[in-house]
Amino acid sequence: MTYTIEGETGPWEVVIGLEVHAQVTSHAKLFSGAATAFGAEPNSQVSFVDAGFPGMLPVINAECIAQAVRTGLGLNAEIHLWSRFDRKNYFYADLPQGYQISQYAHPIVGTGAVEVTLADGITKTIGITRLHLEQDAGKSLHDQHPSKSFIDLNRSGVALMEIVSEPDMRSPEEAGAYLTKLRQIMRYLGTCDGNMDEGSMRADVNVSVRKAGEGFRTRCEVKNVNSIRFVMQAVEAEARRQIEVWESGGEVTQETRLFDTARGVTRSMRSKEDAHDYRYFPDPDLPPLVLEQSWVDQLKASLPELPDQRRARYVAMGLSPYDAHVLTIERETATFFETVAKGRDAKVAANWVTGDFFAALNRLKRDISDPPVTAEHLGELLDLLADKTLSGALAKQVFEAMIETGQAPSVIVEERGLRQVTDTGAIEAAVDAIMAANADKVAEYRGGKDKLFGFFVGQTMKAMAGKGNPALVNDVLKQKLG
Amino acid sequence: MMRPTDLTLAEGLEALDKREISAVELTQAFLEAIERLNPRLNAYITVTGEKALADAAASDARRAKGEARALDGIPLGIKDLFCTEGTRTTAGSNILGGFVPPYESTVSANLKRDGAVFLGKLNLDEFAMGSSNQTSAFGAVENPWSRANDPDRRLVPGGSSGGSAAAVAARLAMGATATDTGGSIRQPAAFCGITGIKPTYGRCSRWGIVAFASSLDQAGPVARTVEDNAILLRSMAGHDPKDSTSANLPVPDFRAAVGRGVKGLRIGVPAEYRLDGLAPEIAALWDQGLEWLRAEGAEIVPISLPHAKYALPTYYVVAPAEASSNLARYDGVRFGLRENGSDLKDLYERTRARGFGAEVRRRIMIGTYVLSAGYYDAYYLKAQKVRALIRRDFEEAWGKVDAIVTPATPSAAFAMDEKQDDPVTMYLNDVFTVTANLAGLPGLAVPAGLDGQGLPLGLQVIGRAFDEETVFAVGGAIERAAGFTASPQVMA
Amino acid sequence: MSLDAATVRRVANLARLRLDETEVEKLQAELNGILDWIEQLQQVDTDGVEPMAGGAPVEVKLPWRADAVTDGAQAEKVLANAPDREGEYFGVPKVVE
Ligand SMILES: [Mg+2]
Numbered sequence A: 001m002t003y004t005i006e007g008e009t010g011p012w013e014v015v016i017g018l019e020v021h022a023q024v025t026s027h028a029k030l031f032s033g034a035a036t037a038f039g040a041e042p043n044s045q046v047s048f049v050d051a052g053f054p055g056m057l058p059v060i061n062a063e064c065i066a067q068a069v070r071t072g073l074g075l076n077a078e079i080h081l082w083s084r085f086d087r088k089n090y091f092y093a094d095l096p097q098g099y100q101i102s103q104y105a106h107p108i109v110g111t112g113a114v115e116v117t118l119a120d121g122i123t124k125t126i127g128i129t130r131l132h133l134e135q136d137a138g139k140s141l142h143d144q145h146p147s148k149s150f151i152d153l154n155r156s157g158v159a160l161m162e163i164v165s166e167p168d169m170r171s172p173e174e175a176g177a178y179l180t181k182l183r184q185i186m187r188y189l190g191t192c193d194g195n196m197d198e199g200s201m202r203a204d205v206n207v208s209v210r211k212a213g214e215g216f217r218t219r220c221e222v223k224n225v226n227s228i229r230f231v232m233q234a235v236e237a238e239a240r241r242q243i244e245v246w247e248s249g250g251e252v253t254q255e256t257r258l259f260d261t262a263r264g265v266t267r268s269m270r271s272k273e274d275a276h277d278y279r280y281f282p283d284p285d286l287p288p289l290v291l292e293q294s295w296v297d298q299l300k301a302s303l304p305e306l307p308d309q310r311r312a313r314y315v316a317m318g319l320s321p322y323d324a325h326v327l328t329i330e331r332e333t334a335t336f337f338e339t340v341a342k343g344r345d346a347k348v349a350a351n352w353v354t355g356d357f358f359a360a361l362n363r364l365k366r367d368i369s370d371p372p373v374t375a376e377h378l379g380e381l382l383d384l385l386a387d388k389t390l391s392g393a394l395a396k397q398v399f400e401a402m403i404e405t406g407q408a409p410s411v412i413v414e415e416r417g418l419r420q421v422t423d424t425g426a427i428e429a430a431v432d433a434i435m436a437a438n439a440d441k442v443a444e445y446r447g448g449k450d451k452l453f454g455f456f457v458g459q460t461m462k463a464m465a466g467k468g469n470p471a472l473v474n475d476v477l478k479q480k481l482g
Numbered sequence B: 001m002m003r004p005t006d007l008t009l010a011e012g013l014e015a016l017d018k019r020e021i022s023a024v025e026l027t028q029a030f031l032e033a034i035e036r037l038n039p040r041l042n043a044y045i046t047v048t049g050e051k052a053l054a055d056a057a058a059s060d061a062r063r064a065k066g067e068a069r070a071l072d073g074i075p076l077g078i079k080d081l082f083c084t085e086g087t088r089t090t091a092g093s094n095i096l097g098g099f100v101p102p103y104e105s106t107v108s109a110n111l112k113r114d115g116a117v118f119l120g121k122l123n124l125d126e127f128a129m130g131s132s133n134q135t136s137a138f139g140a141v142e143n144p145w146s147r148a149n150d151p152d153r154r155l156v157p158g159g160s161s162g163g164s165a166a167a168v169a170a171r172l173a174m175g176a177t178a179t180d181t182g183g184s185i186r187q188p189a190a191f192c193g194i195t196g197i198k199p200t201y202g203r204c205s206r207w208g209i210v211a212f213a214s215s216l217d218q219a220g221p222v223a224r225t226v227e228d229n230a231i232l233l234r235s236m237a238g239h240d241p242k243d244s245t246s247a248n249l250p251v252p253d254f255r256a257a258v259g260r261g262v263k264g265l266r267i268g269v270p271a272e273y274r275l276d277g278l279a280p281e282i283a284a285l286w287d288q289g290l291e292w293l294r295a296e297g298a299e300i301v302p303i304s305l306p307h308a309k310y311a312l313p314t315y316y317v318v319a320p321a322e323a324s325s326n327l328a329r330y331d332g333v334r335f336g337l338r339e340n341g342s343d344l345k346d347l348y349e350r351t352r353a354r355g356f357g358a359e360v361r362r363r364i365m366i367g368t369y370v371l372s373a374g375y376y377d378a379y380y381l382k383a384q385k386v387r388a389l390i391r392r393d394f395e396e397a398w399g400k401v402d403a404i405v406t407p408a409t410p411s412a413a414f415a416m417d418e419k420q421d422d423p424v425t426m427y428l429n430d431v432f433t434v435t436a437n438l439a440g441l442p443g444l445a446v447p448a449g450l451d452g453q454g455l456p457l458g459l460q461v462i463g464r465a466f467d468e469e470t471v472f473a474v475g476g477a478i479e480r481a482a483g484f485t486a487s488p489q490v491m492a
Numbered sequence C: 001m002s003l004d005a006a007t008v009r010r011v012a013n014l015a016r017l018r019l020d021e022t023e024v025e026k027l028q029a030e031l032n033g034i035l036d037w038i039e040q041l042q043q044v045d046t047d048g049v050e051p052m053a054g055g056a057p058v059e060v061k062l063p064w065r066a067d068a069v070t071d072g073a074q075a076e077k078v079l080a081n082a083p084d085r086e087g088e089y090f091g092v093p094k095v096v097e
């Protein structure tokens, strides 16, 4: 069903295209050897190139090129073996050179596509227009001084991939799903950490509205939105604003706006008013970027399995689509799962990872990168279950002990004597003792009170300190109670 | 022995080697000459005497230990477009204020590596934009030559490397660094009766040189002889991983090529360079030069460079466009001059209006205009296409010839009070030189004679890409045949 | 193509050059003179010609460097020439976004 916003004149469709700026994962900047680490002291990661000093020249970082190509391959996109850097000229306090080095006319990556899954299970393909490499600007701080802004150039020159989508999204949900998917792909590839809090992923949101069946109306660009939730909010806020403008007889004018997260509205961006003529031209400091097809092929061959492929493989292994989805959201989770599942029953492994293990992560507020139980230990636990050393109940007990002690399950089983009892003689002895002590209940059961069976199971297990093999206990009880 | 300041660079090296003079004595001699003549010529913006003497002493110590390097103890001037660590670098502009670079340009670092002693920073047209050195914020440079019949009329040294050329001609340095974007080495060299070479684009690193037009700028030396240029260029040149346009090629022994001779070489003479109204003296000198080469065994071959006549207007689109972008960094925020403003935009506009001189502002305006929406295709893209045709013309010529010889300039040095009103007339100075910049080719200017007023005139040798050796060979032959021994009126 | 005064002002604004009215007039005349002269480029037939970008006389490719931290960690040097240094920052008049 199409998402619409109800206006006074009826329903409006929303058209959304996103320009995502994703920080390339690299040690050094795109055109200088300064570091990219987050949170450093102001201006402590700045080369004279990044600060636009006289006579300074850019030299490109090979890894940033590789990361852009990997991302392009992950987006099923065309890789351009010949691309070029252009200068985008404008003045801004945090743009030291007075221009941004970007790829305007000839980007490194061309058209591609991303498939997103929406809440109702429907999948939708979002077109990728292009991906290009460019430099980030520095950072202006406006709240440090009553009449001044402070400039920190640590970010200046950090490599960004600008990923431009087609205007293919039609609802905040679709925009959110697209961003989530994009982030997931890049995290799998290791090309962008997707950390929106630290600014490593920002989105410019292009929004327009229209009546069903119309062509595109004028769009506005909401700049630099830094969380998926805010992108979804900004889409709706901007769409509602535009509907109001159209319905009150006005005309939406193309402009750059900002999303005010506190008030949930967009507002016009004054500083960008006259920056429309960027005077792009080929950067004479940088000859064309030429790639060898064989090099691209090598990168392609060494690409990790992507979430879509991995999810399909998990389903083929017998996992439910839901479990397959949950396990593939983060690459680390999938890796964890695969270690647990290696040589074991995949479904049992999936149940344990998505069940007890995820519950433990949540409860302990731990992250998959810092798990309370290692995948190797969890796998061993499954082995102890499979060879009947442990019962299900004992396994849960051992799992808790693993979290507490960090010990291997076999050690816990040995030290605490938690091995389940499968010796029928011992079970029979225990059952005999319980039946002897509860002759009245035995008579009641035999008189037809079937429900009492559970009582006998419980008593037997209790007498055996929980270690009796549940199936054998059942069998012996059934046989002895008649 | 000759007066130290009269020695050529090659002679200076020999004298140092034979211990006929020390680097300190040599440096002292040049510093004294500067002290005496610079107040008049204004060739140096900054003189770093103390540092020069200390470096000269260190050089003498090296030589004493038998560790002398290729240029050890040779006193040089550095065009003030090269960033020099710890020494103010102005680019001839107010906007750089008291900018003291915390780094050393690759070319000047290469010269230091080879033991050269820097006397100071040489005057230039502001941001290297000019052909007369009159656009410098630090005042005009005077050409040490003057007209025989009008000795008091002050002449321009040419530009933009006017300080470099004047200093070398007047013996205020044994050689100097310079840069050439449209003729800024060759035209002042010709005006001052010395030799200069703009090498192939990519031969010298641009790292640490204040950029004017990045696709055209190229550093090179000026010195009194072809051989001195060859010695200097060998030290200046070389692959630099910090400049993405620097050529990863070995640097030949240029000096060995100077005496190679021209026997069997085919010398091209482009028909299009015989401009209407070309001064008869220039035309005659050109013919004379070709005759010398023929006499030495070269074959003179008429060629055509059909797009050469569009080189200047092409240049005046491409160079200002790149400059408008390169000069955006002078915004009063991180270094250089700042004029306070009510807001950031006001600060930018005041800083840049006050910091840049008229010619720089004019070129920024042209450059901004030709790149702006609606004009890009008609001007910038068109110029880039014509530039491609100019390069293609040369490629075709190289099928027929090994080098091309032309006049260096359309006139001898003009007076400071001439040619000032119309920018286009001033731009015509570079009519013979600018094609080599557009095509990225090496070009050398060598003095070949005097005009009727006793002013030097130069010839230009253009060569194939990265074939400076042939250029030096042809230049050397012209130099020997010309036997140019005249010297300027103002001289140490 | 002839430049009017409004275009001169617009271009000056793009280039962040403050011009007073007499300068606008003077520049308008000078720029028109230069542009008229540049106009001759239109005579050249450039159909099918690949524009030449960059200055290399022969075909060149962008050289790559390794992804290693080799620079930065020099805040003092970066800030040393600043006309307005505010602690570890560059200072500018407050920017309203
Ligand atoms: Mg954008």
Ligand SMILES: [Zn+2]
Pocket (backbone or CB within 6 Å): A021, A134, A162
């Ligand atoms: Zn961007």
